[in-house]
Amino acid sequence: MDSVRVRLMREDDLPSAERASAVTFFEADRGTRRVSEPEVEPRSSVASKQWIDRMRFCLGVDPAGCWVAVKTDEGADRTVGFAISQNRGGLWFLATYGVLPSHQGQGIGKRLMDAALAHADGRPGIFSSSVHPGATRRYRLAGFSLHPQMRMVGVVDRSTLPAVDGLREGRADDFEWMDGLDQDLRVAGHGPDHGYMLDTLRLVVSRDRARPGYVYIDDRGRASLLAAAERETAQRLLWEALASAQGNTLVNCITTPNEWAVDVGLAAHLDIGQEGYIAVRDMPVPAPYLASGHFL
Ligand SMILES: CC(C)(COP(=O)(O)OP(=O)(O)OC[C@H]1O[C@@H](n2cnc3c(N)ncnc32)[C@H](O)[C@@H]1OP(=O)(O)O)[C@@H](O)C(=O)NCCC(=O)NCCS
Structure with missing residues (x-):
């Protein structure tokens, strides 16, 4: 764990962060898929490009909320985790958060979330949460209320x-x-x-x-x-x-x-x-409102 550093994200992290995100959510979606649902497909190249575009936009608007966990191999940083959060006026939101399956359960997620939450600086917060037990545990311990979502x-x-x-x-x-x-x-x-x-x-x-x-x-x-x-x-x-x-x-x-x-x-x-859930802290659940998964 000591060889993993948590630091602010840079533009040149985007390709490796995208790969970490694709692997993390592919495995997470496979793990939570119900038998009645179709097989989970790997992320398409179009969706990978959209992820990079969206995160580049977040990095441009509010870089201090964008964090990565990296391992350095032969002089190059490889992303093993990411927490992309953003402040808009008096509101904080979490756009995406994950740790590679091979690195989960080692405290990296907690370090990333602590960094992203420090950026909130006491603002009310909102995000869309998966059902992952490590994620929901982290969110509730950070004071968020978890509201189940229908679809x-x-x-x-x-x-x-x-x-x-x-x-x-x-x-x-x-x-x-x-x-x-x-x-x-x-x-x-x-x-x-x-x-x-x-x-x-x-x-x-x-x-x-x-x-x-x-x-x-x-x-x-x-x-x-x-x-x-x-x-x-x-x-x-x-x-x-x-x-x-x-x-x-x-x-x-x-x-x-x-x-x-x-x-x-x-x-x-x-x-x-x-x-999943909508997680909110210090604010009501918005209504009439259907949140965007990425921009809340
Ligand atoms: C959620 C996620 C980012 C957490 O990262 P992580 O590095 O595994 O988390 P940590 O090791 O720091 O553990 C976080 C907490 O959850 C607990 N935890 C971790 N995995 C768990 C599991 N499978 N079941 C129950 N608790 C778990 C840890 O004990 C820890 O609690 P503590 O701080 O009170 O000790 C990671 O599991 C992940 O990427 N999951 C798949 C993608 C996802 O669901 N992302 C969230 C989208 S909203």
Whole structure:
């Protein structure tokens, strides 16, 4: 263990950190896969590139929250663990966290989490947690409340899709009110994360500023992040995402205060599943809100 150093991440760590992340989550997903679920596939080259792009962005915005555990072999550092956290205004979030299976259970995860949490400097915090017993133990001991999440899966029955009105495509000049809504729901705006998401995702917003809301939809028609001032707007935004869903779809990160999303999923004939936790400290569980796995 002594040969492992925990230090701030640098840009040249990204390829080796990505490989560590791919191996760690492949093994973790294999270990927690239910028999009814498909075999876990290794991360694709497209997803590897997206991981590196996203982490480079985090490193550019808030480098002091990005930590790696490294081993030095023949003069080169090899990543064996990573904890990428970020502060946005008064909110801290954890974008990703892992230790290579071959190095788990040796206290490296604790050292990484201590470094990331020191960066929070007492801010309220939020992240999406796996069910890994080492991870959940660490989070609860750090004062986070773990809220179980549901997810809706299946193929949308298109005969159930309602006519949805009052929405339009979102643009960069919507970010200001979107940040205000974020602030009401989860302590702080997403700030620069909105620009990053708009580059890669479709943004749909509520036309009515008195009942604001927005959803980012990925290229497979899945809602990646949804925020609204009230349930009815949230439901219309989720229906819009479901209308563009292709094949098997997924609505993720649904906590009990967000049962409005379960009701939409059931009406579309999706099935309820269960997946991990939303971990929060010193803040309520956001609602009406479906968190983004990476930007919370
Ligand atoms: C979660 C993870 C990062 C922890 O890293 P690690 O280096 O194994 O953690 P540590 O050795 O520092 O142990 C952390 C704590 O969990 C406990 N722990 C570790 N593995 C455990 C296990 N399999 N079962 C129960 N407790 C465990 C340790 O005893 C320790 O508790 P303590 O500090 O009170 O003694 C690592 O296991 C991992 O990458 N898991 C797979 C990916 C994942 O789930 N990431 C989290 C995403 S939110």
